Amino acid sequence: MANQAPDLPDLIDGLFQLSFLLQACLARIAAEHDLSLVQVRLLGILRDREPGMLELARYLELEKSSLSGLVDRAENRGLVERIQSPSDRRATTIRVTARGRKLSRVIADAVRVEVDALVQPLPKADQDRLAALVRHVLPAGPA
Amino acid sequence: MANQAPDLPDLIDGLFQLSFLLQACLARIAAEHDLSLVQVRLLGILRDREPGMLELARYLELEKSSLSGLVDRAENRGLVERIQSPSDRRATTIRVTARGRKLSRVIADAVRVEVDALVQPLPKADQDRLAALVRHVLPAGPA
DNA sequence: CTATTTAGTTCGTCACACGAACTATGTCAA
DNA sequence: TTGACATAGTTCGTGTGACGAACTAAATAG
Numbered sequence: 316m317a318n319q320a321p322d323l324p325d326l327i328d329g330l331f332q333l334s335f336l337l338q339a340c341l342a343r344i345a346a347e348h349d350l351s352l353v354q355v356r357l358l359g360i361l362r363d364r365e366p367g368m369l370e371l372a373r374y375l376e377l378e379k380s381s382l383s384g385l386v387d388r389a390e391n392r393g394l395v396e397r398i399q400s401p402s403d404r405r406a407t408t409i410r411v412t413a414r415g416r417k418l419s420r421v422i423a424d425a426v427r428v429e430v431d432a433l434v435q436p437l438p439k440a441d442q443d444r445l446a447a448l449v450r451h452v453l454p455a456g457p458a
Numbered sequence: 459m460a461n462q463a464p465d466l467p468d469l470i471d472g473l474f475q476l477s478f479l480l481q482a483c484l485a486r487i488a489a490e491h492d493l494s495l496v497q498v499r500l501l502g503i504l505r506d507r508e509p510g511m512l513e514l515a516r517y518l519e520l521e522k523s524s525l526s527g528l529v530d531r532a533e534n535r536g537l538v539e540r541i542q543s544p545s546d547r548r549a550t551t552i553r554v555t556a557r558g559r560k561l562s563r564v565i566a567d568a569v570r571v572e573v574d575a576l577v578q579p580l581p582k583a584d585q586d587r588l589a590a591l592v593r594h595v596l597p598a599g600p601a
Numbered sequence: 602c603t604a605t606t607t608a609g610t611t612c613g614t615c616a617c618a619c620g621a622a623c624t625a626t627g628t629c630a631a
Numbered sequence: 632t633t634g635a636c637a638t639a640g641t642t643c644g645t646g647t648g649a650c651g652a653a654c655t656a657a658a659t660a661g
Binding site for chain 4: 494496497520521523524527528531546547548549
């Protein structure tokens with residue numbers, strides 16, 4: 316069962332192959348709903364936050380100038396809305412709309428179904444082990 | 459140590475977090491060398507192949523019309539070259555140049571270093587286990 | 602020898618990303 | 632107060648990347 320020589324390249328290649336696979340899956344499903352990857356990430360971030368533009372830029376690792384258009388397009392589709400901050404008249408906070416939240420959930424569910432299918436062949440114990448290992452690799456993962 | 463309830467969402471979330479992390483890492487390093495993700499993928503595919511445009515489009519999951527520009531830009535930077543097929547005067551095969559190969563290697567190495575750093579905290583045995591599990595999840599992975 | 606398929610390019614359009622310049626508002630300090 | 636500076640966002644010009652539709656040219660089939 317244990318392959319004898321899974322050296323580092325193997326691991327890293329595997330991780331990247333998997334990451335490309337997951338991204339492609341997400342992008343495809345998003346596209347079926349006329350959304351890009353970034354838009355999905357945007358909605359995902361807004362799921363439990365109501366940040367300003369700069370904060371949002373940090374989450375997405377984008378320049379603030381890139382955000383105006385992004386939010387414009389999302390707003391035009393009624394997925395998010397700009398809320399004027401009452402305390403600071405320069406600032407706006409971005410909030411996901413009911414429609415955006417719904418769309419985000421639909422996509423997340425569809426993705427879950429597909430990735431489930433990938434993972435299901437693994438015995439439950441292995442799934443847990445994989446989850447634990449992945450958690451440990453993630454930064455801020457358990458020491 | 460073993461968390462008791464790593465349900466499916468946990469696994470899938472973790473896998474996606476990891477995939478975003480890896481993609482961001484690759485994109486950042488590529489950008490340091492003035493390359494986009496797609497260009498890196500292009501060079502990667504050409505590492506051990508010399509496909510025609512249509513074949514290349516299939517590998518990248520792009521439309522053929524998207525490829526002309528992509529290859530144009532790579533060719534302008536001297537990273538790839540179009541080779542006229544002698545047998546079929548419509549066809550061209552795309553070949554990576556020495557320069558492209560070198561650049562691709564530099565980027566791959568830099569990425570390896572970073573991902574190594576992520577993975578090194580894991581004991582060797584866990585690294586092997588992770589590699590094996592990832593391989594099993596990948597399509598066409600071991601039964 | 603036409604009719605069709607195949608390989609690739611071109612063109613128009615759009616999403617996305619960037620930096621530089623800009624507006625408008627808030628803040629600090631003399 | 633009143634500058635000087637910082638902060639929040641937008642706008643604009645440019646480049647990459649993706650698409651579909653229309654096109655050229657070469658190969659192939661009947």
